[in-house]
Protein backbone atom coordinates (compact mmCIF):
# COMPACT_ATOMS: atom_id res chain seq x y z
CA UNK A 577 0.00 0.00 0.00
CA UNK A 578 2.83 2.34 0.94
CA UNK A 579 4.40 1.66 -2.44
CA UNK A 580 1.23 2.69 -4.23
CA UNK A 581 1.33 6.05 -2.47
CA UNK A 582 4.98 6.54 -3.26
CA UNK A 583 4.30 5.76 -6.92
CA UNK A 584 1.37 8.14 -6.97
CA UNK A 585 3.49 10.82 -5.35
CA UNK A 586 6.20 10.38 -7.99
CA UNK A 587 3.57 10.52 -10.71
CA UNK A 588 2.10 13.78 -9.43
CA UNK A 589 5.56 15.31 -9.37
CA UNK A 590 6.10 14.14 -12.94
CA UNK A 591 2.81 15.63 -14.02
CA UNK A 592 3.71 18.93 -12.43
CA UNK A 593 6.82 18.98 -14.54
CA UNK A 594 9.19 18.59 -11.61
CA UNK A 595 12.68 18.32 -12.99
CA UNK A 596 14.38 17.34 -9.76
CA UNK A 597 15.07 13.67 -10.18
CA UNK A 598 17.61 13.12 -7.43
CA UNK A 599 15.11 11.07 -5.44
CA UNK A 600 14.21 8.74 -8.28
CA UNK A 601 16.74 5.98 -8.56
CA UNK A 602 15.75 4.32 -11.80
CA UNK A 603 13.12 4.35 -14.47
CA UNK A 604 9.67 2.97 -14.04
CA UNK A 605 7.84 5.04 -11.45
CA UNK A 606 6.04 7.70 -13.44
CA UNK A 607 4.28 5.50 -15.95
CA UNK A 608 2.70 3.16 -13.43
CA UNK A 609 1.31 5.89 -11.25
CA UNK A 610 0.07 8.17 -13.96
CA UNK A 611 -1.97 5.47 -15.55
CA UNK A 612 -4.02 5.24 -12.40
CA UNK A 613 -5.68 8.50 -13.26
CA UNK A 614 -5.44 8.41 -17.03
CA UNK A 615 -6.69 4.95 -17.91
CA UNK A 616 -10.13 6.10 -18.92
CA UNK A 617 -9.30 9.07 -21.08
CA UNK A 618 -6.49 7.18 -22.76
CA UNK A 619 -8.84 4.38 -23.77
CA UNK A 620 -11.23 6.92 -25.24
CA UNK A 621 -8.45 8.58 -27.18
CA UNK A 622 -7.40 5.25 -28.60
CA UNK A 623 -10.90 4.56 -29.91
CA UNK A 624 -11.12 7.97 -31.53
CA UNK A 625 -7.74 7.86 -33.18
CA UNK A 626 -7.86 4.31 -34.51
CA UNK A 627 -9.31 5.12 -37.94
CA UNK A 628 -6.99 8.09 -38.36
CA UNK A 629 -3.94 5.94 -37.60
CA UNK A 630 -5.13 3.20 -39.90
CA UNK A 631 -5.56 5.73 -42.71
CA UNK A 632 -2.04 6.99 -42.19
CA UNK A 633 -0.53 3.55 -42.28
CA UNK A 634 -2.88 1.53 -44.46
CA UNK A 635 -0.06 1.12 -46.95
CA UNK A 636 2.01 -0.63 -44.32
CA UNK A 637 2.43 -4.10 -45.75
CA UNK A 638 4.54 -5.81 -43.13
CA UNK A 639 2.11 -8.14 -41.43
CA UNK A 640 2.84 -11.00 -39.09
CA UNK A 641 1.93 -14.60 -39.82
CA UNK A 642 -1.60 -14.02 -38.57
CA UNK A 643 -2.02 -10.96 -40.81
CA UNK A 644 -1.70 -8.32 -38.09
CA UNK A 645 0.29 -5.09 -37.95
CA UNK A 646 0.71 -2.58 -35.14
CA UNK A 647 1.85 0.95 -34.52
CA UNK A 648 3.42 2.59 -31.49
CA UNK A 649 1.07 5.09 -29.92
CA UNK A 650 3.02 7.65 -28.03
CA UNK A 651 1.61 9.81 -25.33
CA UNK A 652 5.01 9.89 -23.69
CA UNK A 653 3.96 11.65 -20.50
CA UNK A 654 1.69 8.71 -19.86
CA UNK A 655 2.96 5.70 -21.77
CA UNK A 656 3.94 4.25 -25.11
CA UNK A 657 1.77 1.36 -26.15
CA UNK A 658 1.07 -0.56 -29.30
CA UNK A 659 -2.19 -0.42 -31.21
CA UNK A 660 -3.37 -2.73 -33.99
CA UNK A 661 -3.44 -1.18 -37.43
CA UNK A 662 -6.06 -3.63 -38.57
CA UNK A 663 -8.89 -5.46 -36.86
CA UNK A 664 -7.39 -7.74 -34.28
CA UNK A 665 -9.28 -9.62 -31.64
CA UNK A 666 -6.21 -10.81 -29.80
CA UNK A 667 -4.53 -9.19 -26.82
CA UNK A 668 -0.89 -8.25 -27.30
CA UNK A 669 2.04 -7.00 -25.23
CA UNK A 670 5.50 -5.82 -26.25
CA UNK A 671 8.71 -6.86 -24.46
CA UNK A 672 11.46 -4.21 -24.19
CA UNK A 673 14.79 -4.61 -22.35
CA UNK A 674 16.92 -1.61 -21.34
CA UNK A 675 20.56 -1.28 -20.23
CA UNK A 676 21.91 -4.02 -22.51
CA UNK A 677 24.53 -5.47 -22.57
CA UNK A 678 24.84 -4.62 -18.87
CA UNK A 679 28.21 -4.60 -17.12
CA UNK A 680 29.79 -6.16 -15.15
CA UNK A 681 27.56 -9.04 -16.16
CA UNK A 682 25.06 -9.16 -19.00
CA UNK A 683 22.29 -11.73 -19.28
CA UNK A 684 20.91 -10.29 -22.50
CA UNK A 685 22.13 -13.13 -24.67
CA UNK A 686 20.70 -15.79 -22.36
CA UNK A 687 17.41 -13.90 -22.31
CA UNK A 688 17.41 -13.78 -26.11
CA UNK A 689 18.12 -17.51 -26.28
CA UNK A 690 15.36 -18.28 -23.81
CA UNK A 691 12.89 -16.14 -25.78
CA UNK A 692 13.95 -17.65 -29.08
CA UNK A 693 13.29 -21.14 -27.67
CA UNK A 694 9.81 -19.99 -26.68
CA UNK A 695 9.18 -18.24 -30.01
CA UNK A 696 9.13 -14.74 -28.47
CA UNK A 697 10.67 -11.57 -29.91
CA UNK A 698 11.60 -8.29 -28.24
CA UNK A 699 13.54 -5.03 -28.47
CA UNK A 700 16.88 -4.73 -26.63
CA UNK A 701 17.78 -1.09 -25.98
CA UNK A 702 21.51 -0.69 -25.60
CA UNK A 703 23.86 1.80 -23.97
CA UNK A 704 26.89 2.79 -26.01
CA UNK A 705 29.14 2.62 -22.93
CA UNK A 706 28.69 -1.17 -22.93
CA UNK A 707 29.73 -1.41 -26.58
CA UNK A 708 33.26 -0.11 -26.24
CA UNK A 709 34.80 -3.54 -25.77
CA UNK A 710 34.59 -6.60 -28.00
CA UNK A 711 32.56 -8.53 -25.42
CA UNK A 712 29.55 -6.18 -25.48
CA UNK A 713 29.64 -5.85 -29.26
CA UNK A 714 29.63 -9.59 -29.70
CA UNK A 715 26.56 -9.95 -27.47
CA UNK A 716 24.64 -7.32 -29.40
CA UNK A 717 25.62 -8.79 -32.76
CA UNK A 718 24.50 -12.25 -31.70
CA UNK A 719 21.18 -10.96 -30.36
CA UNK A 720 20.60 -9.01 -33.59
CA UNK A 721 21.48 -12.04 -35.71
CA UNK A 722 18.93 -14.07 -33.76
CA UNK A 723 16.25 -11.70 -35.07
CA UNK A 724 15.80 -9.26 -32.19
CA UNK A 725 15.63 -5.49 -32.71
CA UNK A 726 18.31 -3.28 -31.19
CA UNK A 727 17.21 0.11 -29.86
CA UNK A 728 19.08 3.13 -28.50
CA UNK A 729 19.11 3.91 -24.74
CA UNK A 730 21.83 6.67 -24.88
CA UNK A 731 25.56 6.25 -24.46
CA UNK A 732 26.13 6.91 -20.73
CA UNK A 733 22.58 6.66 -19.29
CA UNK A 734 22.18 10.32 -18.25
CA UNK A 735 19.10 12.34 -17.36
CA UNK A 736 18.58 14.00 -20.74
CA UNK A 737 16.76 16.96 -19.19
CA UNK A 738 20.01 18.05 -17.57
CA UNK A 739 21.93 18.11 -20.86
CA UNK A 740 22.28 20.73 -23.59
CA UNK A 741 20.97 20.01 -27.07
CA UNK A 742 24.49 19.26 -28.27
CA UNK A 743 25.23 16.86 -25.39
CA UNK A 744 21.92 15.05 -25.89
CA UNK A 745 22.71 14.79 -29.59
CA UNK A 746 26.08 13.18 -28.86
CA UNK A 747 24.51 10.75 -26.37
CA UNK A 748 22.06 9.51 -29.00
CA UNK A 749 24.18 9.77 -32.15
CA UNK A 750 27.16 7.90 -30.75
CA UNK A 751 25.06 4.89 -29.79
CA UNK A 752 23.19 5.01 -33.10
CA UNK A 753 26.50 4.86 -34.95
CA UNK A 754 27.80 2.04 -32.76
CA UNK A 755 24.68 -0.06 -33.33
CA UNK A 756 24.82 0.54 -37.06
CA UNK A 757 28.51 -0.35 -37.12
CA UNK A 758 27.89 -3.61 -35.21
CA UNK A 759 24.66 -4.78 -36.83
CA UNK A 760 24.63 -2.96 -40.17
CA UNK A 761 21.29 -1.45 -39.23
CA UNK A 762 20.59 1.87 -37.48
CA UNK A 763 18.12 1.64 -34.57
CA UNK A 764 14.59 2.95 -34.96
CA UNK A 765 13.66 3.00 -31.25
CA UNK A 766 14.93 5.36 -28.56
CA UNK A 767 14.07 5.19 -24.87
CA UNK A 768 15.37 7.97 -22.61
CA UNK A 769 16.85 6.77 -19.29
CA UNK A 770 14.40 7.20 -16.38
CA UNK A 771 11.78 8.22 -18.96
CA UNK A 772 13.11 11.80 -18.80
CA UNK A 773 13.30 13.89 -21.94
CA UNK A 774 12.43 17.33 -23.30
CA UNK A 775 11.74 18.96 -26.66
CA UNK A 776 15.41 18.74 -27.61
CA UNK A 777 15.22 14.96 -27.21
CA UNK A 778 12.19 14.85 -29.49
CA UNK A 779 13.81 17.02 -32.12
CA UNK A 780 16.98 14.91 -32.13
CA UNK A 781 14.94 11.69 -32.41
CA UNK A 782 13.03 13.15 -35.34
CA UNK A 783 16.25 14.23 -36.98
CA UNK A 784 17.82 10.80 -36.57
CA UNK A 785 14.68 8.88 -37.58
CA UNK A 786 14.15 7.42 -34.12
CA UNK A 787 10.85 6.69 -32.43
CA UNK A 788 10.95 7.90 -28.84
CA UNK A 789 9.09 5.62 -26.48
CA UNK A 790 8.51 5.25 -22.79
CA UNK A 791 6.64 2.19 -21.45
CA UNK A 792 3.48 0.94 -19.73
CA UNK A 793 4.82 -0.85 -16.69
CA UNK A 794 7.92 -2.50 -15.37
CA UNK A 795 9.02 -3.67 -11.93
CA UNK A 796 12.48 -5.19 -12.19
CA UNK A 797 14.20 -1.93 -11.12
CA UNK A 798 12.33 -1.94 -7.78
CA UNK A 799 14.03 -3.58 -4.82
CA UNK A 800 11.00 -5.66 -3.87
CA UNK A 801 10.95 -7.28 -7.29
CA UNK A 802 14.61 -8.08 -7.75
CA UNK A 803 13.65 -11.68 -7.26
CA UNK A 804 12.59 -13.95 -10.11
CA UNK A 805 9.40 -15.32 -8.54
CA UNK A 806 8.16 -11.97 -7.22
CA UNK A 807 8.96 -10.27 -10.52
CA UNK A 808 7.20 -12.92 -12.62
CA UNK A 809 4.14 -12.71 -10.42
CA UNK A 810 3.76 -8.91 -10.43
CA UNK A 811 4.45 -8.76 -14.18
CA UNK A 812 1.66 -11.17 -14.99
CA UNK A 813 -0.89 -10.08 -12.39
CA UNK A 814 -1.29 -6.32 -12.17
CA UNK A 815 -3.71 -3.56 -13.11
CA UNK A 816 -1.56 -2.21 -15.92
CA UNK A 817 -1.48 -5.42 -17.91
CA UNK A 818 -3.79 -4.76 -20.83
CA UNK A 819 -3.94 -5.01 -24.58
CA UNK A 820 -1.05 -3.06 -26.12
CA UNK A 821 1.08 -2.83 -22.96
CA UNK A 822 4.76 -2.06 -23.46
CA UNK A 823 6.53 -4.00 -20.70
CA UNK A 824 9.77 -2.46 -19.48
CA UNK A 825 12.51 -4.82 -18.35
CA UNK A 826 16.27 -4.61 -17.87
CA UNK A 827 19.33 -6.71 -18.52
CA UNK A 828 19.54 -8.13 -14.98
CA UNK A 829 19.91 -11.60 -13.54
CA UNK A 830 16.53 -11.64 -11.71
CA UNK A 831 14.78 -10.56 -14.91
CA UNK A 832 16.41 -13.44 -16.74
CA UNK A 833 15.22 -15.69 -13.90
CA UNK A 834 11.64 -14.44 -14.21
CA UNK A 835 11.39 -14.41 -17.98
CA UNK A 836 10.26 -17.98 -18.62
CA UNK A 837 7.51 -17.77 -16.00
CA UNK A 838 6.47 -14.36 -17.35
CA UNK A 839 6.10 -15.64 -20.90
CA UNK A 840 4.11 -18.66 -19.76
CA UNK A 841 1.96 -16.57 -17.41
CA UNK A 842 1.15 -13.93 -20.02
CA UNK A 843 0.22 -16.61 -22.52
CA UNK A 844 -1.99 -18.33 -19.95
CA UNK A 845 -3.72 -14.97 -19.47
CA UNK A 846 -4.41 -14.83 -23.21
CA UNK A 847 -1.67 -12.40 -24.27
CA UNK A 848 0.39 -12.71 -27.43
CA UNK A 849 3.90 -11.23 -27.18
CA UNK A 850 4.19 -9.24 -30.37
CA UNK A 851 7.15 -9.31 -32.75
CA UNK A 852 8.45 -5.70 -32.79
CA UNK A 853 9.27 -6.03 -36.47
CA UNK A 854 5.61 -5.68 -37.33
CA UNK A 855 5.27 -2.46 -35.31
CA UNK A 856 5.28 0.66 -37.40
CA UNK A 857 7.34 3.34 -35.72
CA UNK A 858 5.51 6.62 -35.76
CA UNK A 859 7.08 10.04 -35.89
CA UNK A 860 6.85 12.03 -32.72
CA UNK A 861 4.16 14.33 -34.09
CA UNK A 862 2.26 14.44 -30.82
CA UNK A 863 4.76 16.92 -29.32
CA UNK A 864 5.33 19.09 -32.40
Ligand SMILES: [Zn+2]
Pocket residue numbers: 603674675729733769770
Ligand atom coordinates in the same frame (compact mmCIF):
# COMPACT_ATOMS: atom_id res chain seq x y z
ZN1 LIG B 1 18.05 2.36 -18.31
